[in-house]
Structures are given as structure tokens and as C-alpha cells.
Amino acid sequence: MTAGTMVTDFRLLGPLEVLLNGEQLDVGHRRQRLLLGVLLLEAGRPVRFDRLIDLAWSGEDPPRTARNALQVGVSKLRATLGEAAQIVTTGEAYRVDVAPDSVDVHRFRTLVNQARALKGKPAIDLYRQAIALWRGPVLAGTFGEEVRDLLCGGLMEERLRAVEERVDHELELGLHGRVIGELTDLLHDHPTRERPVGQLMVALYRSGRQADALEAFRKTRRRLVNELGIEPSRELEQLHRRILNSDPSLAAPGTAVSAPVLRRFLPRDVPDFTGRARDLRRLDEIALASSATSKTMVISAIAGVGGVGKTALAVHWAHAVAQRFPDGQLYLNLRGYDPRHPLRSDEATRVLLRALGVPGDEIPYGVDEAADLYRSTVADQKLLILLDNARSAEQVRPLLPASPGSLVLVTSRDSLAGLIARDGASRLVLDMMPPEEAVALLATILGADRVAAEPEAAQNLAKLCGCLPLALRVAAANLADLPATSLATYVRELGGNDRIAALAVDGDPESSVTAVFDRSYRALAAPVQELFRRLGLMPGADFTVDGVSAMLDLDPGTCTELLGHLAAVHLVNGLPGGRYAMHDFIHDYAAQLCERLDGSHERQNSIERLLDWYVAMSDQATGYFRRYQVPVLIDSSRRGSIRQLTDVGEALAWLDAEYSNLVAAIRLAASVFNHSHVVQLVHVLQSYFLKRGLIQDWIMLLELAKAAASTMIDVSAEGYTLLDFGWATEIAGDVENAMSHFREALRLFQTAGDTYGEAKSVLSLGGLNRKLGFLSEAFDQHGRALELFRELGDISRQVNMQSAISVDLYLLGRHEEGLSHAHLALEQAERIGAMADARGIRVNLGRMYAELDRHAEAIEHTEAALALYREAGGGAGEAMALTNLCYSLSRLGRHDEAIKLGLEAVEMANRLSFLEFETPALNALAEAHLLAGDRDAALRRHHEALEIAGRTGDAEEKARAEKGIALASGLA
Numbered sequence: 001m002t003a004g005t006m007v008t009d010f011r012l013l014g015p016l017e018v019l020l021n022g023e024q025l026d027v028g029h030r031r032q033r034l035l036l037g038v039l040l041l042e043a044g045r046p047v048r049f050d051r052l053i054d055l056a057w058s059g060e061d062p063p064r065t066a067r068n069a070l071q072v073g074v075s076k077l078r079a080t081l082g083e084a085a086q087i088v089t090t091g092e093a094y095r096v097d098v099a100p101d102s103v104d105v106h107r108f109r110t111l112v113n114q115a116r117a118l119k120g121k122p123a124i125d126l127y128r129q130a131i132a133l134w135r136g137p138v139l140a141g142t143f144g145e146e147v148r149d150l151l152c153g154g155l156m157e158e159r160l161r162a163v164e165e166r167v168d169h170e171l172e173l174g175l176h177g178r179v180i181g182e183l184t185d186l187l188h189d190h191p192t193r194e195r196p197v198g199q200l201m202v203a204l205y206r207s208g209r210q211a212d213a214l215e216a217f218r219k220t221r222r223r224l225v226n227e228l229g230i231e232p233s234r235e236l237e238q239l240h241r242r243i244l245n246s247d248p249s250l251a252a253p254g255t256a257v258s259a260p261v262l263r264r265f266l267p268r269d270v271p272d273f274t275g276r277a278r279d280l281r282r283l284d285e286i287a288l289a290s291s292a293t294s295k296t297m298v299i300s301a302i303a304g305v306g307g308v309g310k311t312a313l314a315v316h317w318a319h320a321v322a323q324r325f326p327d328g329q330l331y332l333n334l335r336g337y338d339p340r341h342p343l344r345s346d347e348a349t350r351v352l353l354r355a356l357g358v359p360g361d362e363i364p365y366g367v368d369e370a371a372d373l374y375r376s377t378v379a380d381q382k383l384l385i386l387l388d389n390a391r392s393a394e395q396v397r398p399l400l401p402a403s404p405g406s407l408v409l410v411t412s413r414d415s416l417a418g419l420i421a422r423d424g425a426s427r428l429v430l431d432m433m434p435p436e437e438a439v440a441l442l443a444t445i446l447g448a449d450r451v452a453a454e455p456e457a458a459q460n461l462a463k464l465c466g467c468l469p470l471a472l473r474v475a476a477a478n479l480a481d482l483p484a485t486s487l488a489t490y491v492r493e494l495g496g497n498d499r500i501a502a503l504a505v506d507g508d509p510e511s512s513v514t515a516v517f518d519r520s521y522r523a524l525a526a527p528v529q530e531l532f533r534r535l536g537l538m539p540g541a542d543f544t545v546d547g548v549s550a551m552l553d554l555d556p557g558t559c560t561e562l563l564g565h566l567a568a569v570h571l572v573n574g575l576p577g578g579r580y581a582m583h584d585f586i587h588d589y590a591a592q593l594c595e596r597l598d599g600s601h602e603r604q605n606s607i608e609r610l611l612d613w614y615v616a617m618s619d620q621a622t623g624y625f626r627r628y629q630v631p632v633l634i635d636s637s638r639r640g641s642i643r644q645l646t647d648v649g650e651a652l653a654w655l656d657a658e659y660s661n662l663v664a665a666i667r668l669a670a671s672v673f674n675h676s677h678v679v680q681l682v683h684v685l686q687s688y689f690l691k692r693g694l695i696q697d698w699i700m701l702l703e704l705a706k707a708a709a710s711t712m713i714d715v716s717a718e719g720y721t722l723l724d725f726g727w728a729t730e731i732a733g734d735v736e737n738a739m740s741h742f743r744e745a746l747r748l749f750q751t752a753g754d755t756y757g758e759a760k761s762v763l764s765l766g767g768l769n770r771k772l773g774f775l776s777e778a779f780d781q782h783g784r785a786l787e788l789f790r791e792l793g794d795i796s797r798q799v800n801m802q803s804a805i806s807v808d809l810y811l812l813g814r815h816e817e818g819l820s821h822a823h824l825a826l827e828q829a830e831r832i833g834a835m836a837d838a839r840g841i842r843v844n845l846g847r848m849y850a851e852l853d854r855h856a857e858a859i860e861h862t863e864a865a866l867a868l869y870r871e872a873g874g875g876a877g878e879a880m881a882l883t884n885l886c887y888s889l890s891r892l893g894r895h896d897e898a899i900k901l902g903l904e905a906v907e908m909a910n911r912l913s914f915l916e917f918e919t920p921a922l923n924a925l926a927e928a929h930l931l932a933g934d935r936d937a938a939l940r941r942h943h944e945a946l947e948i949a950g951r952t953g954d955a956e957e958k959a960r961a962e963k964g965i966a967l968a969s970g971l972a
Helices: 030-041 049-056 067-085 104-116 120-132 145-173 175-191 194-206 210-228 232-243 275-291 310-320 344-354 367-378 393-399 417-423 435-446 448-453 455-464 469-480 487-495 497-504 509-522 526-535 547-551 556-568 584-597 598-622 648-671 675-684 686-692 695-709 716-732 737-754 755-771 775-792 795-811 814-830 833-849 855-871 875-893 895-911 915-931 935-952 955-968
Strands: 008-011 017-020 088-091 093-098 299-302 327-335 386-388 407-412 425-430 542-544 574-576 579-581
Touching: 008 104, 008 210, 017 067, 030 049, 030 067, 030 093, 030 145, 049 067, 049 275, 067 088, 067 344, 088 695, 104 120, 104 145, 104 716, 120 145, 145 175, 145 194, 175 194, 175 855, 194 210, 210 232, 210 542, 275 310, 275 425, 299 310, 299 556, 310 327, 310 386, 310 407, 327 344, 344 367, 367 393, 367 675, 386 393, 393 407, 393 417, 435 455, 435 469, 448 455, 455 469, 455 487, 469 487, 526 547, 526 556, 526 584, 542 547, 547 556, 547 598, 598 648, 598 675, 598 686, 648 686, 648 695, 675 686, 675 695, 686 695, 686 935, 695 716, 716 737, 716 755, 716 915, 737 755, 755 775, 755 795, 775 795, 795 814, 795 833, 814 833, 833 855, 833 875, 855 875, 875 895, 875 915, 895 915, 915 935
Parallel strands: 299 407, 299 425, 327 386, 386 407
Antiparallel strands: 008 017, 088 093, 542 579, 574 579
């Protein structure tokens, strides 16, 4: 950018942002943002004063001073924007003049129009660029829902059309496997939109999922008939018939028939794999014996020292026999000897389930439940499952299928005697390569002529490397970079170093590998050496350019180049999705170098920069779906350049990909006494733990955070950690611990004079006391929290407290007061655009009206809440809304609908591990069964609710379950 050049970026496709030379401008309060948003949507066209006033005071009577307020707002915008945009007065209207390509809406439309003139991949690329401009709903947080629909509904339709048009191109290129997940998500939000339904049906059919394609049609037809009273279009009906009849014309381009998507997750085979003929034959014999004797399975445990080539052999053989396993091949590194974070069996189960196509939010957290789902998923399939780097039989055993057909291949440094004795595994002990195979490996890498020219030197090099494949490969890589150096010269240099002796020591291959790595390391340029050493500090199993860039304070381009040098000499491995990994021996070697060659201050700075990056990225990612701002407990200026995530989908994808690394980062921070990072990372991830149902993980990490916070001077940090601990334990059903944590947090906040923390503690105590049946205490505490939030000027939290008080009043028998407070809270929430509060208030209103037998009003509010929750991505609120609908519909005699929705509510609450929402869902479902005449089902569900309520201390739902049991038993 040349001096004096001003680059302006107006972003409307999401929250309103104005960036001037990359810096975000503050354009003022909500009405000013609304005014600017409307003018930019109509850029270059005048917008009348009266229309701007109507929009700014939508749903209200504009004050007499509205025109003056409008003029003041425009004046402030002109001062803020300066030369970035000209707001011109034209008669009774304002017009904003900006460069068209400075507004993302215009860029979006331009890219889409360009894409429509192209075909194939060029069109797809342009569509993707256009859709990537969207960061959320148009002008999110600026308009109320009614105004947004009025002004932006057409734009949202343009986006959907662009997605659909891009999918058409992808289907034409045979990329059906790529679009299934996206179409499924799109239809969750727009279930009656027929074009993506048809696209999904085609994609599923081409992926070998004909039954799923037909079910997608049936589900859509039911929804269209039940909700809109119409039948599917003729085109969709015809597509249904063609899929039903396996119409050959539906096959993907270039194929005769559609085929199932295979799960091929094996790492890339070593292209120059050499030798091991005897070991490969032994693996063939084991597999053949398993087939001949009809054993349940065969597990070949490949045991051997580090660097002997266990993984290379296993991967090479797996590729050779892959065709014998038509349902796919899975691979998982168990990291058994990783001193930082070996993969637990339950973590491994979750990874395998995801590889098998099970969505993350459908995987139960419980260890036994997840293992059951895994065994059920792989039952009756023919899979090859490669479990690499296992620590023990106990780590592997839960990952073994329980039915015939699959083969499990395990590599380990351990003998895995337990698998041999108890599980019928066969063992293959992998030794060093025979000398002739070691020389053959050198010839494969360096060229047969070069090795044949110096046969004695080649034999000596193999001997110096201990015939260890990893050492041989690193030595050969060094020689390949030295084409003018003879093998004999290289052997003399290698033999003159003390480390060379380690290569020849029997039984100590790890030292041998270290010596060879040292030689490879010295061949690197100084910047590459520094990056390699610091990679030894990375806490997780893999890493990205962004994380390494932050740790070293490098720009991503330079970092990518340096990593490329390491990848070229096999010191790091590239993984799908732009990730990298290091072999555990290489990582240990890098860590030793870092400890020896880098000062403690440099190491600490690198770790803190990396932790700062994790905090910043996690804060950004969770910001897309958390309800309230998370207090920042550390103020770091060393976070560097942070990649911007574009939407909630990308945010969740980043968190899912980095989750195990985030856990490792928290443990690293605890181990080096970076207490503030432990506290902040656990705190900022609270909404992710909740969204993914990772409650036990949250509690485990909160133990670390609690210990860290207790050592900090910042009392509020300890208070917020205890608050999180209280919420986590309350959700897990441990109300005694929850109460203790809330009370201690309150004491700390009062001591520190932290009014915000005090208010949150009081409201938490109020919610817990209500659950325990102490309604007067809950009412008083919620009232106190309301006073504190008024002192703070926190309007959103005031609305939240008004809602809580409305429920307290209702439960205390003051029904009309409760309803009045709830309606007042709803009006306030919608006026300030606090849609998260509005959703919850409508759920509460639905429950109140339902219990007063005013079911029409109950259903109206609850259905509105359900739509809002689904628009926001579902979760616990959706489960509550489904529960309320089950209750009301059953009282209106609509038993089938009620039971269906009740089952959905129970399943959703169970999947999210939210016991507090599962109990009312079970009770509502039980009552629906009883009203439908099924006493046995009612008793079963009420007993389930009673058991959970006893664990969670939920007095209200416990009493409800007991009453229901009496009614179903004919005792009341």
C-alpha cells in the first residue's frame, strides 16, 4: 500500500464493520449503525428521511425530535467516516457515495454474476469466494428480526441461490461426497426448500446411500404436507421415482453406477519402501489363518524399538491388502509414548467414530456408551483398523470390534502380552533390517549406481546406522543433498563423531536416532534450525502454520517456507487440512535441542506467545455462539496477527480440530506455571464445552484452573473460575458442590469489589435455589442480581433477570405478576435485539401458559422460541422448547405429535449431557404416554426422571415424577 492510499472495507454480510486500512472504526450506537447499514444497502441511491425514521424506531412511535436525532446521527457518521464515504443530502433524503467494490454486498453479487458465466471448477471457486464473504446474518445485531426480514430477506435468498448453484456445479463434476454435510446443515435451517433436498438426494444416492436418499424425500414430503398443506413439486417426485428405480442416469459423471464412499484414512505409503519381505509374508499368514479358522478377528501386534519401521511396515502392508476390506481402512495414532498427552481410550473412540461418519454431537460422552456406539457402528463391516503407537493392551482393548469381519493391526514398542493372552492376538516382533536390506534401502533412496560404486562404504554406513530404517533414511537424505560427497567421505565424517558410536550400540536405538537427527539438524539453515527447535515446545499431536507463526512471531508466509524445508527432509509431515505433525522421536529430539540451545527466557516467551494465540483464537471462535461476553482475565499484547474466522461453522470446525491441542496447551500452561493462561483458556472455552456436551472434560480442566487461580493475585480470576466450576458441576448433577462453588465465588467477588462477578454469583445461586425448591430465596437473589446489573448499566442482563423473576413469581403462585414480568422482559429483549434472551423468555411463557391450560398461547410462544433456537443452531434451548410443546400438545389430545416431540427432547438433552433438561423432558414424555393410554411407558419414563432428579437435587421435577408414578399406578 503506497503512502496516502486509503483502503476502506464496508462489511454488511454479518455484524456491521467498517475497516479503514485494516483498523475497525467505531460507528456509534445501534441507531447510528442501523442508519449507516440502510444507506450502504442502498449505496448510490437516496433514502428518504421518513423511511429512515420508521426503520430506526421500528415498533415504536418516533419522538417529535426524531428528525433532529437523525440529523445528529448523520453528522456523527460523517465525522467518523471522513473521506471513507460521503453522505450527501438530496432534498428530503440522504445518499451514501462509496466505491462499489468497497462494500462486501456488491463484491458478493459481482462474484456470483461472474460465476454464472462459467462452468466447472472456475465457477465453483468464484461461488466459494462469494459465499465466504458472509460472516453471519446480514447486519446481525443491528436490526430487529422484522426489519432485517424487510430489508435483507432478498439478500439471504441470493446467498441460498448461490450455494445451490455452486452445488449443481459440484454434482456435475462428481463431487457428491463433498456436499452432503453442507446440504444437511442448510436443510436444517430451511427444511422446506426443495432444490437442496433434490441435490442432497442425488448426492446421497451417488454415495451408495439410496435408503438415506429416499428417507430425505419422505421427511421433506411429511413436512410439506403437515406444515404447508402441499405436495412436493413434480420435479422432486420424479427424482424420488428415479432413485427408487436406481435410474442409471443418476450415476456420477464418468461412472456407470453410484458407489459407496469408502473410508480410506491410511497415511500415504512410503514410495521407496524396501525389504521386510519375511515380515510381510508373516502378516499375510496371520490374516490368512484368521480367515481359514473363522476367528472373530486377528490382531497383529507389531512390537519393536523406536525407529525400527513398525509404522512404515504396517502402512505398506495395509495398502497392499486394502481391497480385502471393502468397508474401508481406518488409521489412528494412539501416541502411547507421548510424555505430554497419550490418547486415552475414550478419546480414541471418539476419533474413530468421527472417522466412521458419526457427527460429533451424536457421540455420547460416557466412556461405556461411546464404546457401545463404536462396536455397533463397526458391527458386520469388513474394516482394516490400524492402531499406531499403542502404549498398553488396556489402551487398545476398547477399540476392538466385537463382531467378525474386521482386522485390527496394532503397532507398539510394548509386547502387548495382554492382547496375546486374552484377545487371541498374534505378535510380530520387528527387528533391525538385515544388512542386505539396509543397503538396498540406501540404493533405493540414493540410486543404485551410487551405492554400487562404493559397496563397502554402503555396508559400513548401514552398520553405523545400526540397520535402523529411520537412521538410514535421515543419513541418505543428507547424502542426497551432497551429490559431490562420496559415501566413504560421509562415513568417515560420521564415524569421527562421538554420536556415531551411539548408532552402533545394541539395545539403544533412541540414542542412535538422536545422533542421526543431530547430523540432519546441522545441515539446516539457521532460521530453519530455530523453528525446528521450538517445535519441540508444541504441546499437541499436530499443529498449524498459524500456531507456529504465533509462537515464533513470524509471518505465515515465512513460517510456511521454513516448514517446507523441514518437510523436505522428513522432519515434519504434512497432513490434510493444512496441518503438520512430527514423529514422537523427532519431537523429543527437537525438545532436547531447545532445552540445550535456547535460553529459558526465549523458551518461556515462545510458550507464552503460543498460549496467547490459543486464548485469542478461542475467544474469537466461541464468540460466534456464546451468549454473553466472557470477561478477559489476562491482557496480552503479544498475540500477533490472528486469522479471522468467517462464521459459526468455521469457528466450530477450528475448535473441533484444535480441541486435543487446546487441552494439551492448558496442561502445558499448568506445568510451566502460566497460571493466567490456564484460567483464561478454561474460562473462554466454557461455551464450547457446553455446546459439545464435554462436561466431564470441563470439570477435569477446571481442577487445573482452580489450582492456578488460587495462586494468582487477581481475586476475580479465582471467582470466575469457581463460577464456571459451579455451572459445570450443577449440569453434571452435583448440586452440593455447585452451591459451595457459587457461595465461595460470591465471597471473593464481594471482597474484590467486583460488582459484575457478584451479580453473576447471586443469579447463579438464585437459579440453583429455584431448582432445589427454595423459591423465596431464589426470588430474593434474582432481585438482588437485577439491582446489581442496573448499577452496571448492563441492559441485556437486566432483561435476563426480569425473565428469571417472572418465573420465580409464577412458581410462587403469583401467576399474573409472573406473566406480566415475562411479557415486559420479552418486549425489552426484542427492543434491544437480545434474541438469545427473547428465545428463553418465550420458552418460559410457553411453560407458564401451558400450566394454566392456556395451550393456544403456550404453543404460539413455544413454536416461536423453537424456530429461533433452530435458527441459532439448536442446543439445550431447543430441547426445552420441544419439552413444552410435548406438554401442551398432549393436553390437546394430539398424542402422536406430543410423544414424537417428547422423544426428540429427551434424545437431545441426553446427547448434550444436560441432566437438568433431560428430567423435565422425561416427565413431559411420561405424561404424554399416560394421556395416550400407555401406562407402562409412562411409568418407565417417570422412573427415569425420578432417578435423575434424585441425583441432580431438582425438587420440582422430583415431585412431578412421584406424582406421575402415582397416577400411572392408579394410586392417585
